[in-house]
Amino acid sequence: MSPSQPHSLTLITGSSRGLGEALARQSLEAGHLVVGIARGRSEALEHFAHERGLPLQQWQADLSNPLQIAQHLADWLRTQPREWTAATLINNAGVVTTPGPIDGESLPVLSAALRVGLEATLLLSAAFLDATRDWSADRKVLNISSGLGRRAMAGSAVYCAAKAGMDNLSRAMALDEEHKAAKGERAARVVSLAPGIIDTDMQVQLRSGDLSKFPDRDRFAAFKSEGQLATADDTAARVLKFLARNDFGQQVLADVRDA
Numbered sequence: 001m002s003p004s005q006p007h008s009l010t011l012i013t014g015s016s017r018g019l020g021e022a023l024a025r026q027s028l029e030a031g032h033l034v035v036g037i038a039r040g041r042s043e044a045l046e047h048f049a050h051e052r053g054l055p056l057q058q059w060q061a062d063l064s065n066p067l068q069i070a071q072h073l074a075d076w077l078r079t080q081p082r083e084w085t086a087a088t089l090i091n092n093a094g095v096v097t098t099p100g101p102i103d104g105e106s107l108p109v110l111s112a113a114l115r116v117g118l119e120a121t122l123l124l125s126a127a128f129l130d131a132t133r134d135w136s137a138d139r140k141v142l143n144i145s146s147g148l149g150r151r152a153m154a155g156s157a158v159y160c161a162a163k164a165g166m167d168n169l170s171r172a173m174a175l176d177e178e179h180k181a182a183k184g185e186r187a188a189r190v191v192s193l194a195p196g197i198i199d200t201d202m203q204v205q206l207r208s209g210d211l212s213k214f215p216d217r218d219r220f221a222a223f224k225s226e227g228q229l230a231t232a233d234d235t236a237a238r239v240l241k242f243l244a245r246n247d248f249g250q251q252v253l254a255d256v257r258d259a
């Protein structure tokens with residue numbers, strides 16, 4: 001690896017818009033090689049990286065069918081030089097279905113939401129940890145969770161399930177990493193972080209819900225009208241600051257608002 005090449009690798013799902021796009025832009029600015037994964041591409045991100053000569057790859061993949069992309073990630077990581085100082089996987093992609101009870105939603109839509117939010121997180125994490133097992137890099141997995149993984153809300157059962165699953169997946173993965181460290185093996189650090197409420201498409205979807213199926217709708221409308229939503233850029237800065245903390249991983253379930 002030459003001195004001009006990046007020393008940090010950051011993989012970010014859901015990088016085409018919202019929080020993921022802001023995380024990708026700020027990671028590029030910090031000099032990382034960024035690999036974004038989403039169905040779409042961000043032209044703004046492409047332009048940003050191109051103008052500055054920053055190393056960005058945008059992989060287009062549907063995370064509701066995550067097996068192939070997880071395998072591809074593992075294969076690609078194995079072709080990478082091992083001299084990275086840091087390697088981070090941020091599982092940020094998430095899906096909110098039309099707010100309402102599960103029996104009012106189509107089965108394929110429910111299945112896809114759970115797969116993006118939970119199965120993709122598990123498979124990409126497994127691929128990342130396995131393919132980088134022998135790297136000397138400081139390895140981290142950051143799962144973007146939600147307060148709704150820790151408390152339930154009507155009209156969002158699949159989202160609540162995916163985030164609660166993500167939280168306990170992270171806790172169990174962290175125990176496995178602790179066990180590896182105790183055996184003298186290289187271990188990664190794992191955190192499941194609630195990012196606060198952010199002014200993105202996801203919030204638009206929630207406040208546009210049908211009140212008869214989503215009793216909390218007006219609370220979401222008030223978040224916007226009362227100026228309570230953070231920008232994606234501000235949230236990304238807080239998330240990346242959290243990621244850089246020396247004690248990252250000591251508390252597996254965390255909330256950026258408590259930091």
Ligand SMILES: NC(=O)c1ccc[n+]([C@@H]2O[C@H](COP(=O)([O-])OP(=O)(O)OC[C@H]3O[C@@H](n4cnc5c(N)ncnc54)[C@H](OP(=O)(O)O)[C@@H]3O)[C@@H](O)[C@H]2O)c1
Binds near residue numbers: 064145
């Ligand atoms: N916004 C909030 O207030 C809030 C609050 C708590 C937690 N969060 C969490 O923060 C994270 C980012 O949320 P956000 O608000 O930025 O969401 P968003 O604006 O809706 O963006 C979601 C991202 O996920 C990607 N994605 C969705 N379905 C996908 C699929 N099938 N395959 C691949 N990528 C897919 C989207 O890309 P494509 O559509 O291009 O595929 C997009 O880049 C999520 O995990 C969310 O649960 C958000």
